[in-house]
Structure formats: C-alpha cells, structure tokens
Amino acid sequence: xxxxxxxxxxxxxxxxxxxxxxxxxLLMPVLHEVLGATGLKANEIGFTCSGSADxxxxxxxxxxxxxxxxxxxxxxxESHVEMDGAWALYEAWVKIMTGEADTALVYSYGKSSPGxxxxxxxRQLDPYYLAPLWPDSVAxxxxxxxxxIDAGDTDEAALASxxxxxxxxxxxxxxxxxxxxxxxxxxxxxxxxxxxxxxIGDGAAAVILAVGETARALCARPAWIRGIDHRIEAHSLGVxxxxxxPSTRLAxxxxxxxxxxxxxxxxxxxxxxxxxxxxxxxxLGDDTRVNPSGGALAANPIMAAGLIRLGEAAxxxxxxxxxxxxxHATSGPCLQQNLVAVLEGxxxxx
Amino acid sequence: xxxxPVAVVGIGQTKHVAARHxxxxxxxxxxxxxxxxxxxxxxxxDIDAVVIGKAPDFFEGVMMPELYLADALGAVGxxxxxxxxxxxxxxxxxxxxxxxxxxxxxxxxxxxxFEKQSESNAMWGLSLPVPxxxxxxxxxxxxxxPHVRAYMRRTGAPDxxxxxxxxxxxxxxxxxxxxxIHDPDITLEKVQASPMLWDPIRYSETCxxxxxxxxxxxxxxxxxxxxxxxxxxxxxGAMRSEPTLFAGKDFVxxxxxxxxxxxxxxxxxxxxxxxxIDAVEMYVPFSxxxxxxxxxxxxxGEGEGWKLTExxxxxLDGDLPVNPSGGVLSTNPxxxxxxxxxxxxxxxxxGRAGEHQIEGATRAVGHAYGGxxxxxxxxxxxxxxxxx
Numbered sequence: 001x002x003x004x005x006x007x008x009x010x011x012x013x014x015x016x017x018x019x020x021x022x023x024x025x026l027l028m029p030v031l032h033e034v035l036g037a038t039g040l041k042a043n044e045i046g047f048t049c050s051g052s053a054d055x056x057x058x059x060x061x062x063x064x065x066x067x068x069x070x071x072x073x074x075x076x077x078e079s080h081v082e083m084d085g086a087w088a089l090y091e092a093w094v095k096i097m098t099g100e101a102d103t104a105l106v107y108s109y110g111k112s113s114p115g116x117x118x119x120x121x122x123r124q125l126d127p128y129y130l131a132p133l134w135p136d137s138v139a140x141x142x143x144x145x146x147x148x149i150d151a152g153d154t155d156e157a158a159l160a161s162x163x164x165x166x167x168x169x170x171x172x173x174x175x176x177x178x179x180x181x182x183x184x185x186x187x188x189x190x191x192x193x194x195x196x197x198x199x200i201g202d203g204a205a206a207v208i209l210a211v212g213e214t215a216r217a218l219c220a221r222p223a224w225i226r227g228i229d230h231r232i233e234a235h236s237l238g239v240x241x242x243x244x245x246p247s248t249r250l251a252x253x254x255x256x257x258x259x260x261x262x263x264x265x266x267x268x269x270x271x272x273x274x275x276x277x278x279x280x281x282x283x284l285g286d287d288t289r290v291n292p293s294g295g296a297l298a299a300n301p302i303m304a305a306g307l308i309r310l311g312e313a314a315x316x317x318x319x320x321x322x323x324x325x326x327x328h329a330t331s332g333p334c335l336q337q338n339l340v341a342v343l344e345g346x347x348x349x350x
Numbered sequence: 351x352x353x354x355p356v357a358v359v360g361i362g363q364t365k366h367v368a369a370r371h372x373x374x375x376x377x378x379x380x381x382x383x384x385x386x387x388x389x390x391x392x393x394x395x396d397i398d399a400v401v402i403g404k405a406p407d408f409f410e411g412v413m414m415p416e417l418y419l420a421d422a423l424g425a426v427g428x429x430x431x432x433x434x435x436x437x438x439x440x441x442x443x444x445x446x447x448x449x450x451x452x453x454x455x456x457x458x459x460x461x462x463x464f465e466k467q468s469e470s471n472a473m474w475g476l477s478l479p480v481p482x483x484x485x486x487x488x489x490x491x492x493x494x495x496p497h498v499r500a501y502m503r504r505t506g507a508p509d510x511x512x513x514x515x516x517x518x519x520x521x522x523x524x525x526x527x528x529x530x531i532h533d534p535d536i537t538l539e540k541v542q543a544s545p546m547l548w549d550p551i552r553y554s555e556t557c558x559x560x561x562x563x564x565x566x567x568x569x570x571x572x573x574x575x576x577x578x579x580x581x582x583x584x585x586x587g588a589m590r591s592e593p594t595l596f597a598g599k600d601f602v603x604x605x606x607x608x609x610x611x612x613x614x615x616x617x618x619x620x621x622x623x624x625x626x627i628d629a630v631e632m633y634v635p636f637s638x639x640x641x642x643x644x645x646x647x648x649x650x651g652e653g654e655g656w657k658l659t660e661x662x663x664x665x666l667d668g669d670l671p672v673n674p675s676g677g678v679l680s681t682n683p684x685x686x687x688x689x690x691x692x693x694x695x696x697x698x699x700x701g702r703a704g705e706h707q708i709e710g711a712t713r714a715v716g717h718a719y720g721g722x723x724x725x726x727x728x729x730x731x732x733x734x735x736x737x738x
Contacts, residue, residue, distance in 0.1 A: 048591075054434075055413040060406030060475050061436050064721040068593045075606035078591035078725075079442055082434035086603065091431065091446055097453035098353050123413040127469075128374055131412070142736040232430040250427065260702045289738055337430065 004096050005215040005222030006343065007208050008037040009311035009318075013335055014177040014203035014299035016114040021202075023052075023062065027069040027109055027315035030206040034105070035040040038208050038218040042071045045208075047099025048078040052109035052303050055120050066109065077101065084108065085205060085307030086230075086268075086329030086339050095230055102211045109204035117200050117302065120267055121260055125333065126235060137333065138197055138271075144188035144242040144334045145273035149191055151243045154184065154276045160184045162272040163195040163297055170294025177201045177299040198270040203301030205308045215256035223314035223325070223343040227255030230339035235332070242334055245281040251340040257326050262342065264289045264316055264325035266309040270296040274335055278328060282340075287328075292316065310341055317345045353452040355735050357581035358696040360567030366530040366681045369468035370561040375410060376422035379464050383423055386460065390567040391578040394424035397567075398456035403433040403443030403463040404685030405720075408475035410466055423462065435589070437633070439463060440564065440688025441727030444716075445587045447568050448729070452584075457570050461561035464563035465683035468520030472559050472684070491556060491636065493722060495548035497601040498638040502550065504602060504617035507641060507656035509550060513541040514659055515637035516555040516679055522666055523676025525705035529562045530681040539671040555637035555679070562683035564690045571735070572661025584695035585713070585736045586617030587729035594722035601723055607646040610726040614715070615648065618730040619737075623648045627730070628711040629671050630696045631691035635678045636724065640664060644672070647717065647728075659685075674698070674706040688718030690728055699733040 010033035018026060035041065042048075048070060050062045063080050072078065077100075081087045085108025092104035112120075118136035125131040148154050163182065170176035178199040203209030208218070215222040231247035231254075233240055252258060265288050269275040275290070284290060291297075292313040296305045306329025313327035324344045331337040362385025364370070370378055379402075400423050402416050411417065416432040421429075435442040440463040447461035454639060476489055502509065517538045523529035524536075544554035574581045590610035592599070611623075620626050630649070634640045641655035649670060650658050658664055664672035673679070675694040678687050695716035697703040707715075712733045721727050 014471075053414060054407050060408045061721060063434070064436060064724065067591060067724070068596075072592050073596060073599075075592040075603070075604075075609050077589055077591040079446065079589055080431065080435050082416075082432050087431060091449075094446075094449050094453050094455055097455060098449050099351075100353075101447075120413070123407075123411065124417055126418045127410070127412045127415070175448055230429050231427060232417075232425050234421050234426050235418045237420070247427070331414070336417055337421075 003029065003210055003212050003224055003350065004093055005224045006209045006310065006314035007215050007219035007222050009207050009315050010034045011175050011205040011308055011311060012203045013175050014201045016201055018111060018202040023066045023109055023111065024069040026061055026204045027066055027107060030204050031069055031107060034206045034208045040103065043074055045103050045105045047092055047104040048076050048094045049080065049088040049104065049106050050100065051081045051083050051088035051307065052110065053082055055123055055206065056110050056112060056302060058114055084211060084303050084329050086310055089307060089310055090228055090339065093225060096209060096211055104209040104212050105206065106209065106307065107206040108304045108307045109205065110301045111202040112200050112302055113202050137191045138192060139310050140333045141196040141271040142192045143237065145191050147242040148273050148276055153199060153243055159196050159272040166291055166295050166297040169292050170298030173293050175299060176294045179294065179298060183325040186293050192271065197301035198274040198296050201299060201301050203299060203304050205304045205311055207307060207311050219318065221318050221320060221345050223317035223345065226342045226344050228341040229254035230337065232337040235336060239336060243277065245277050245335050245338060246327065248278055248281040248338040248340060251338050254306055255340045255342050257282065257340055257342050260324065262288055262324045264292065264313060264322040266293060266313040266327045267291055268296055268306045268309045268329045270300050271299065277335060280324065306339065313343050317343055323347060328332065352738060354570045356448045356451045356568055356584040358566055358731065359569050359574060359577035359581045360386040360392065361693045361697060362386030362565045363528045363690065364390060364562045365528050366560040366562035366683055368560065371467065375415060375466050376419055378466055378561065379419055379462055379563045380422045382565040383460060383462055384568050386565035386673050389579065392567060396458055397424060397460045399429040399450055399459050400425040401431045401433065401443055401447035401459060401461045403439040404465055405436060405439055406475055408470065409472055409684065410469040432573045435720055435725045437684060438688050438718040438725040438727040439720060440686050440690065441692055441716065441718035442589055444566060444692045445589060445688055445727055445729065448584055448587055451568050451570050458573050459568045460565060460590050461568060462563060462565040463686040463689035466561045467559040467683065468561050480734060486538040491548040491551055494636055495551050498550055498636065501638060501642050505653040505656060511641055511659050512550065512637040513538060515634065515640040516541045518665055519673050519679040520678045522674050522706055523680035526675045529676040530558050531577045534626050551636050557635040557678045557682035560681055560683040562686050564683065564693050566693055567650045579702065580733065582699045582731040583735045585730045585732045586614040588613035590726045592724050594724050602642060603646045604723050606724065607719060607726045610728050611647040614728050614730050624670060627713050627715055629674060629695065629708045629714040631694040631716045632672050633678055633688060633691055634673060635682065637679060640672055671708050674703065674708055688727060691718055692716035696731050699731050
C-alpha cells in the first residue's frame, strides 16, 4: 500500500444563494487556494477527479464546463463521479494506489439555489414506485427520526441539543452558513423541527492528495489516509432498519476505524437524527469530538458536504488539533450509502 | 510494487433496441450483468464491488440512479461507484473498475454501463435551458457538423467518405446479434439518398437512440486462472480531458485524444499502431468521425485517415478493421456505448465475437469520447497477459 495524504483543503463561504456566480466562478477560488497552498500548477497534478450532480444545475453534462475552472490545457488525466466529492476522492485515492499518479486534485460543488432542493432530491428515488409520490428528503429523514424515537434511541430534546452544539461550534468556522443560537423552531415534518434540518446552500470544496515524500514536501503535517472504504445498502426504506447503519459500520471496519479510538469525527449528518444513527454505528463515545466544524447542520452544499467532512478532518490534523480523525460522507435517502476514512497525523503513526 | 494485471473474464450485453418496454431500468441492467456473470462462471457473491456508468441522468429522469439500482446489481453491502464523463463514460467506467483491481483494492469487480433512452427524450435531455452557461443550441449533430466540415476542408477528403463508413458499419451490424439497427436491405445508394440533417451529416450517417446495457467482470491474475473462457488482458488504459471551448482548440483532432492514445500505446509498448493492432472499436457516432479518429489515434498521418477508409482498410476484411460490431452508428445506448466499444475489443481478443470475429485478433483497441470532443477514454486489450 502506498501512503497517501490530504495535503491541502479549501472551501467556499457557503451561502443560501449565489445567483451572480456560475459553477466555474464558484470553483475557481477554491481551486486556486489548494493549488496555491501546495505551490502545484494544474499541469503538475497527476490525476483530477470531481463530483457533482446534473439535477442540481437542472441540465445535462453540467460538469463539462466546470472543468474550465481547472485550466485543463495541456490536457489532463481526469474523471468525474455523479456523486458527492468524497467518492471522487476515493477514485483519486485508487488511482494513486495503482502507481499511475503521485498527486491528485479533487473538487466538488453544488448549487442548490436554482431549484427546490426538497423536490429535486425526490428524483433520486425508485422511479417507478417511489418517485411518483414525491416524498421529499425532509419527510424521509423524519421517518428515520421517528423510528429512532420509537426505538428509544433519542427524543426531541436530545435532537435539539445536537443542533445547538453543532451551530455553536460553527461560530468558529468562517465558512459556515448557519451559526450560533438557532431556535429549534416549529415542526417542519414531525418529529423534525427546522433546527434539526440543514440549511440549503451553494458551495464548493477542493482537496489535494499526494503520496509519501511528495506529501511531506507539500505539507508540514500531512493527513495520512490510513483507510478508506464505502458501502451501499438497499434502496427501499421498507427493507432497511432505519435506526441502524450497517453500511457505515462495514465501511468503518474496512477503513480500520475500530482498531484504535479516534479523537475527532467529522460526520456527514444533514439531520440531527442521523448523527444518532452514525454515532451508534461507529461506536463513538463522548471522548470523540464530533463535528467541530459545525457539520452539515451548519453548511450542507449538496455534493460537496461529504468532501468537506474529509477536508475538515484533514485540516484539523494539519493544524495539529487532531492525531487520528474519522471522516464520513453519505449519499441517498436515510443514509443509504456511506463512506468512511481514517486520517492520521505523522506522530500518531510513529 | 507493479500493478496487478487486469483480466476481462465476463462480458454481457442486452439486445439493443429503440425501446425495451418489457423491463424496468433495473431489469435492463440486471440482464447484462447476469450474462456477464454467466460468461465468467461466477455468481453475485464473487463480486467485491460495482462500478456503474451512464450519461446524463436527464436521459431517464432519475437523479443518481445507482442508488435505486443497488439492489438489482447485487451491490448491497458492497462498494458502488457511479462514473459520469459524458459520452466517454462507458470507457471511463471500465477504467475506474480496472484501477480497483490494478491497485489491489478489490479482486473481482462488476462494471456496467447503460442507457434506457426510451424512458425519456434524449433531445429534450440535451436541450434543457442552461442557467449558468452559454447554450450549444443545435444538439449533438449540430455541434459536430462544423468540425466534420473543417476536416473535409483541411484534408481534401471527397464527400463520399462518410457514407462509406455508414454503409460498412451497418453491414457489420448484421453480423452482431446484439446490434440495434439491422437493415438487411442496406445499400450505399440508400445511405447517400438519406435526408441531410446537419450538412454534411446525413440521417443514415448518424447513430440511433437505443435502450441497452453492457457489463464486464474484471479480475486479477488468480481470478483469470479460474475463468472458464479465455480472458482479455488489459495492456494499457488512459483518460484525458480538455475544456470544451478555448482559443486554439483543435476540434478536428483534439490534443486530449492524441495524448490519450499515446499514453495507452506507451503502456502497451506499441510503436506502430497501424501494424500492431488487429481490430479497433472506435467511438463513431457520426460517420465522418472514423477518418478523423484514425488520424487522432495515430493509425494514419494527418490528412490521411479518409484514404484508409476509402481503400477499404477499415472493412471487416481489411487489414485494420474498425467497428466490426457495427459500432455506435448501429447501436447507441449513450452511456453504454463506450463500454460496448471496450467490451467488443475484449471479445475480439478472446475469440468470442461470433460472426464479426476478426480471425486471429490478438490486440484490440476500445475507444470512447464525450462532451464537446473533450473527454477521451481508451484501452488496449490482448489475448496474452501483459509482460512482467
């Protein structure tokens, strides 16, 4: 296995709307920031991979123009996943593992503002049986929250405290969209209140990966990827236990997350109730700092929010605030698909 | 540690048609996957991961359909990746899957690409209002026609070359039971008499809209040893991208396509592609792209591609057969079209291409491109394992 690390991370200030910005406009600053942080130029990067979804832009092939932001001439070795950027990072990690690249640029973006994101996400569902009913993302998350309450795993007050903690933590995150004292609010879809749900916003993120000595040359304290894995579950909610996340547990096992405790966990839990599920699947105790960035409850640019979890966890290692961190990304209704990575600073490995 | 050699041990396609009203999207992809598993002599439990590709989600009206397809593809409890690189996606998807094996992350991977264009309307899918970017306005044919015209002007190719390609590919398709367009009465005169759509591209020189899926099982050396049929070995694979629009872009022969081919030849130790390669499955959605890509991929010098076509070199019995399967011109489930090229190249070197088999083919190329001729994916497969 080659040693691969996240050596740079950048994200936009996430905002409710960015009508004045194209996707390329949104991306350019973060691409420049990560390249600037490493001193690498676009044509020195071994592999580039991005994540996004056409349905947010409301048009086919929306990612083709985003490539303009990279400055891809002379031509580059490049690929794209119609997924959260966390999976683009996974593809880039695999590419580096083959030995065909020593560095990779990974980016992702999502503009939710042009459409009604709750409606748009219904188009992710089984097109014949479920999508025609238009069950929206909040309603599906509420089903999961109610299942957790019925199982005695949580209650509304505990959920509210998750939201409060996340948004209090987000006050130190200059990129967060929603920070500070946010009232629990009214029920949006019972039992979820507005405070249990993520803000809707536009944003982008970028990461640079590098192998071995290259990573050490580019970053004072690289965040080494000690393991990374992702797993998917059945789509139909009727065949899943919504109070559990076996795919997260399996991914964590394969990523080596249970071998030693982690001090930090950046969980992609857009709804407070999903943090309850993930904490259980990952057996995270109170000694693990969960979502110091504020998490997806403070900023949830769809298709970038998972990559941001990896970036935030890595940045904490870069800053010396963490020695061993877990990063998690999710996709699909009610945590259907989950990715887990374990990141370590050099000293933790020694 | 060198990469793990990657073998193609299973290939499955659906019969491609205009509309598969008898199956759901899940039913369609499962049909191809089951055939690939049968070819490989494997079951669902032998698969470690699934890599799936298709072109825009708007073609079926399902956002990220891999989520819904996880059950149908036996992916529950496994890793599942969804690749999307426009028209090149079928090729890119195969390469991402191959990398999982090459990197020794997984041992046996199912890769699959599909399009069920009848679920929606492809022209509508490509014509949605563009909120952030300049529109391309004229659909795929309208976008590519001026570049074909530029090729003709640059090379002096006579305007008969395009119809020769269409006539050849449609005849080849008659030998491929999975091909969409089977016109037993095809004649060169019929192609030439078909309506002009986007001058110089005629109706019979364009690809159809198909429903279809293609699947492959990729595995490591150990997996190849157990395979019931001869595998195809991956000797080289590469992707290259450049922007859609920029000053100085050569739409006739994009640099990204040249670089992609050069990288594949370097990996496969090919110095004279025209002589060393036995069959080419090339992404030719409009007939004129055969001579254009012959040059772009290094099979002919600049301005010489059309001469190979005109001389019959690319015919089924020529010395460099191009698209023995009938190609994209005869079968175009867009998201799957690239993977079909990769799979057909593998069938050739496995000696399992049936009636359109090129006798003694030991090295074949699969090629795909997408976007505004900006994304390229290509692999070279051989009947023998790569050296070393």
